[in-house]
């Protein structure tokens with residue numbers, strides 16, 4: 485069994501980006517600038533956004549955090565989005581999800597300039613991705629593809645079973661795995677809450693991507709010997725014995741499933757760190773594309 489060490493690969497990617505930023509600085513070029521918009525004080529979102537901003541500092545990007553109160557109106561958020569679209573200094577930005585209930589998420593995502601949409605959530609980018617055109621690929625699926633590539637995991641011709649059809653992970657990873665390319669060309673089954681007998685499908689899978697957010701969902705009896713396991717679940721389980729008051733766990737019963745898997749991602753330290761690295765990669769791409777204009 486080989487551990488797909490996302491933390492290590494993410495650090496490698498960050499070092500590569502930092503080296504490129506260093507060269508940009510020497511040439512006197514503007515360095516990439518990422519902005520993050522956070523509305524409210526959701527604990528997980530605060531952690532993610534904080535980590536994104538810290539990573540920017542580490543690799544020499546500029547970063548701006550726009551932290552708005554929970555009761556921000558949709559109108560005020562849309563105003564900020566159009567300011568970010570117009571700001572020539574900002575190369576890319578993200579609006580951290582979920583947004584408070586009184587704000588229409590779809591309306592906000594549609595307002596983001598696709599050229600600055602480093603999350604790849606705008607339909608223009610999603611559509612272009614699906615059509616193999618130049619786009620921004622959402623960071624989590626992009627990170628999974630990069631992890632498979634860097635570990636040279638064979639994907640071509642394999643049967644990949646994706647669990648969960650979210651717009652951020654399940655749906656896009658099902659598209660990317662089935663695209664033409666050396667580390668794709670898989671045959672994909674996309675399963676979801678209405679799928680009959682998921683176990684019958686996972687037992688036929690060479691690769692399983694679980695993006696459900698249900699701790700311990702994927703058990704050893706659902707996995708065949710030698711399967712590649714990608715665990716995208718990041719659930720906070722309350723635990724008074726921990727200093728933070730919780731621990732992080734994935735969708736996969738790691739202890740038992742890792743005994744059967746050929747490759748497996750741990751949680752934490754697997755897909756999570758890759759998401760941040762690929763967001764930074766997208767921001768670098770955004771900067772380069774804007775320079776070429």
Ligand code: GUN
Nearest residue numbers: 578579580581582603623
């Ligand atoms: N919420 C959970 N994952 C993500 C992400 O990748 N980007 C944003 N903007 N919000 C998220």
